[in-house]
Amino acid sequence: MDNKVFDQLLELFSYEMFFSILTVIFTVMIVLWTLKWGIHTLVNYKPKYRIQLAQTYPVLRIIIWTSSIIFIITGIINPPQTVVYASLGSLGLAVGLASQDAIKNIVAGVIMAFSPRFKVGDMVGVKEHYGEVISLDLNTTRLRTFEDNIVVVPNSNILSMPITNANNGELNELVVVELHLPTTIPIKKLKSVALAAAKCSHYVYLKKPITATLKTRFEESFYYKLVVKAYVIDVRMELAMQTDVTERIIEALQDKHLMTDTTFDVTEYPEKLVS
């Protein structure tokens, strides 16, 4: 940037302008805080639409910040064209070289805001991490795993990676419960007991179908692999439902004397109980 342009740029700034810019930034922050609080209040009022409501905030935040920056440049600073071109060129070069990854993440964040891969509140899997999306920022996405860890994933990674989305904006989601059971249990009864036991779980969303499938597997000896698929009423109860359904199926089998301690010892094969 030559001296002439730099002098022009300095001449543009004044205390009034600086104060105006601060006022705009402060106002935007208040508006965003109010918006966040309003959405939070609405979520409390309509918890069923938690995911849909939470999704609106990242989009609105990008729109508001972009509009404010445009307003600051064109409405407050209002620089001459030569300064704009020179500044943009220099800024672009500097920023481009210094922060390739950051820019990539921000661009990815903007793309995701308008073409979302998932919403805040969805249960997603990114690589080996699986958890609830708790925030969609401009450059990163945060997940809360079932171990209560927060995983921060750069947005550019999300655009380039396969993502699994368990509920896709809905409150209920499909939960898979797998059990490994001894082959001494009669197949006919096993499936019907499993389905009936799954229906008894208060976490199960009965409006959607429950299925049970059976396969045989061999590891040292033959055993059945029972897979029960049912929907949970709220994504946050996924693990609770898995545990509850597993316990109910085993209890039901034991109550019907289809599975006794001699045929199946939970303490002996803990890793085979639920995978």
Next chain:
Amino acid sequence: MLGALKDKVVVLPTKIMALIKGDRDDSMVPLDYVTRFYQSDYYHSLSPALRSAFYAGPLGAMDQRIESERGVEFLKTALEQWQAGRSHSYAVFGETGTGLSTLLNVYTGILKKQDIPFNLIPFDDRISTTQSLVETLFQPLGIEYTSSAIDNIISAINQLDPKVIMLDNVHFLVQRSVKSQSLIDTFSAIILATRSKHLWIVGCEEQSWRRLSYGYGINDSFSHEHHLENFTEEKIRKLLIARFAYAGFDTINGQPIGTSKNEKSPIYSIARKSKGCIELGLFYCLNNFTHGTNEKSVFLSMPKDIDTTMLKKLGDLDLFTLAEICTHGQLTAREHQNIFRCTLNKSKVVLEKLRVLGLLDHDEDGRRHDAYVLKLIVSAVVIRYLISINYLY
């Protein structure tokens, strides 16, 4: 108009501050105030005549507590279809307090007039085995119980002369246990195999019916389902006005009783906020009531919304318990224990806690005094809240 706008502008920051601080919003009625209303000093300070007129239950024909135009018409059509030889079966369901049992009783009057043989069989205890189901059905039908084999049951019912068989309180069929599917399958088989001879009509609470249908597919054995809608705003308004008239009042807010057409008036607003629940309307009337300039005039203030913060503070097990009570109609501690697989003491603690909070009551009117039911005055509010968080669907 400007005055009203000014009031709202003045009130708004106070409301926002209250929400931020988590304080109680004075512009709303706390739910625990509603649940304890009939035990409050204020209620007991009201005149006996007023309390009697606003008694939270049906006041005979004056109330017109059933939607006769729709409910009875649906059943009359069912009768015509059956008489024309159609093999149909019918289910009527509606929210607690919408007058399902009253509807079936009114219908029996119609059948009596036409000399049509019928049986009204109310389930009054939880049915958990095929034997208890068959015994409950056979005794009023005059059939001797010999076996639980499905063919024998169907054959015995089919040997009866054609009649209308009405089953009330079908929520007692719901039980979240591993045996439920087989019981519902037996029930469905009986209905399907005998409906060419008999006209089956069942009445069930709405949430129970949804559970029976979504969970066990009971709706597949009924050719027609009728949702008894909640009371309309107009119906509730007329009923409340009739209650004021019954209490001896002739003007409301300075206007002759029943003449106000102003939709912004308190009586319209009360009908709107009652969410189709008469008991809530009765509460609003008494809570917003003051005597007017003379003893025959009444002044009603604008009703406030009900604050559900109390429900939001409940834990998962409490909310699941409320949801299961809605779907089962009522629960004993033992049934609660079986559903949630907790200790009996834990079940008692949860149910008693909800009773102390005023959300549940003991079933004093029914046979099962140890069972807990949802308090009618808050049922509409609780059900809507549970639907909003997906615990009911």
